[in-house]
Amino acid sequence: MAFFIFGPLFNMLLWTVAEKWYFPYSLPLEYGFSSWTKVFAPRGGAVESLTNSLVVALLTVVVSLILAIPAGYALARLKLPLRGLILLAFLIPQAFPNLTVYVNVARIFYEIGLNGTIPGVVLVHVSHGLVYAVWIATAAFSAIDPELEQAARNIGAGAMRTFLDVTLPLAAPGLMASAIFVFLESLDEFTGSYFVGAPDVNMLPLLLYTAGAGGNYQIASITALLLLVPSLVFMAVVERFLKADVLSRVGH
Known part of the structure; x- marks a missing residue:
């Protein structure tokens, strides 16, 4: 192994x-190190691709958390009808072949002017990132003892004050872990970036594919290393923040 x-x-x-x-x-x-010079040269495209990948990944995290925090809290605390089906609905983007989905998404985005734009790529990445964001956020909120919120309400705190001062800080490690998973998913996403972003939005996975398909293994390996380093760093952070009590509640 x-x-x-x-x-x-x-x-x-x-x-x-x-x-x-x-x-x-x-x-x-x-x-x-001549290949490194070529990669980071102005015409090499690595700097632009790396910048676009980081911008798209960060925007994907922000949008995913904006949607996942209220959704995760509602799924964890409210007795919603068909709660299990709602959680399964977030798996739909993962349930079908990416190629068939993104071809049709690209056609729709082209008609409304989102094809070849950063917002268009972000929306595609969010559709996949929500799986991690919502499921882990739901688990993070479920792991918090409701009596802590009740105690805050009993001493006069309102619903929003209780959420901001008690619930959200306790759920922060799980939310941080979900943000990291979304970031890594976005950073490595190729199919959606290709059909929705290329050739106007250059991304590191696209540069990696182009170099590998052209037999330029030096450029492809350097690009792969640029993708690998953030993944290793963030996975180490995930191991610190994502605790067993959160993991045990994923899907519950």
Whole structure:
């Protein structure tokens, strides 16, 4: 398992500094950083793609949390009819092949002027990010003891004051974890970015695909590394914030 996990990562790291490497040699013949210079050159597109990817991912997180916090609180605290079906509805974007969905989304967005725009790409990413945001937010609010809210109400706090001063701070670790999951999902999203954003909105996954399809493994590996580093950092943060009591309530 270690070989299958770390072997490709080691191979990718070698390609990022390989100047000359071909069969039958098992290691690069020459090492250097000329490919890094090409990637970050003004015409390389990496800086623009990285900026667009980060902007889209951050906007996706903001929009997802704006929708997920009230939805998660309602699903956790209110006795809603068909609550299970509402939670399952957020899985619908994941239940169908992405290709067929995004082709039709791109056609609709083209008619209303959202195709090839940052807002259009953000909306597509939100449709997938809501799965993580709503489910984890619901679990985070469910993990809070309702008696804490009742105690705050008993000493005179209003509903909004109780939510802002008691409920929201206690749910913050779970909400932080959901935000990180949404961020990572958006950062790595390719299909939606391709059909809705390309060629006007350049993203890192698109640059990675173009380089890999063209056989430029140095550029593809450097781009993959740029995508990998935030994922590793944020997954470490998730491990800190997403506790067992929250995980145990996902889907409940």
